[in-house]
Amino acid sequence: MKKLISVTCAIALAAISHAQNIITIDVIKAKDTINKNVYGHFSEHLGRCIYDGFYVGENNKTIPNKDGIRLDVIAALKKMKIPALRWPGGCFADTYHWRDGVGPKSKRPSMLNVWWGNVKEDNSFGTNEFLNMCEELGAEPYLSGNVGSGTPQELTDWVKYTTYPNGSSPMTDLRTENGRKTPWKIGFWGLGNEAWGCGGNMKVEHYANIYRQYATFMTDWNNSDGLYRIASGASDADYHWTEVLMKELPANMFDALGLHHYSVIDWGKKGPATNFTEKEYFITMQRALLMEELVTKHSAIMDKYDPKKKKALAVDEWGGWYEVEPGTNPAFLFQQNTMRDAMIAGSNLNIFNNHADRVKMANLAQVINVLQAVILTDKEKMILTPTYHVMEMYNVHQDAVMLPMTVVSAAYMMGMEKLKAVNASASRDKDGATHISIVNIDPKKEQTVTVNVKGASYKSVTGRILKSGRMQDYNSFDNPEKIKPVAFDAVTLTGNKLVLKIPATSVVVLELK
């Protein structure tokens, strides 16, 4: 009898542990499309993002380039399907005067980059270089205008220089003189950056007024030129900022509000990028998963003023932020990228996907050699980080219909504190394939996950996984392919039910047909 009871208990416990992670997808409730631009990126004149990252100069004979732009970088970003790119900052944007960066390079003035190490900025990479590069990448440009130290006239002239038809303004004549025959297509215009901080230390009421002034002169009388304008949004949980902007900005003057949130342990003690402890990992993941609450609460405020969800939330800076690599310039924000970063990326992208009704854009900070970069370069060498691989694996969600889900997850414990070990999102693409991305942030335990799909059944499942032995693992210039996606087959499919085993700190993307 005793034996029977203990066997029964063992079976029950096994059942409970298997039942711990249950994802239920409801295909019938699908309605929102995941905007491809939530897979957007951010490039600032900061450290080696632009110079050494994208741009090595037209005269460089050792690194293959076109018009000074690295060909290896272009190919990698195209493969990842980069949809949008924000430029020239960041804090730099509110010190940037675009006229300094156009025309013959020999005549362009130099300046000091006061935000990022007081290094010399020679303006050899400017508007034409950036916009031509976006065309090459197939990415929509997101120009961040100088509101902090610029003028409405300067921003208006930038709009004319880049978008107006030939012969319609002295600015378009200047564009022609500078060798560009037709206007570019500019996807997005930012009006200032972090207006509450490096963009002018403004109070939100003051910024709202300034915003209205700049927004007025950027466009024509009827607002008919289709400019997509993004207001400098809140930092983290500053809900007052969002509330005031929603109340004070006329609906016809803006399309989106920004939001910045970094996964940082402590601004005074950020911890190392690679040699971190499990405690530091846990806190980083707490900060990363906080994105769910931030997006939910900022969206709820927007819902009050915009119940039809015409305005977007643009998370135009996000990612992990640690101490710089030892021996590098502290102002250059150069950090390595480990499986911890893959966990941040996978989890935050799942959050953005699941909020497809409101989050229409997000820009990872930053694309090359700065913060949570997808690419690192060292002279002629280039490596792809674990974050790159997550972005590439997840690109199947771009412009696909989000499939709503509920997730019941096992706990990842640290002392008395806990986080959900498993998070996920799903979508159906235009060809009818369903993709599910699942992250297991627990660094010690494999998770068994059951997925039930309501309203659809499938004949086949394939998958890819990104994993490594330790959460501190990374790709280096000596071992560039230590971490890369491989085929995943620890999954069984029966009609509308999947059961899979996901290793510790890994990301899986499944395709169902």
Ligand code: AHR
């Ligand atoms: O991404 C680095 C900096 O972080 C940006 O310039 C600024 O907007 C933010 O504070």
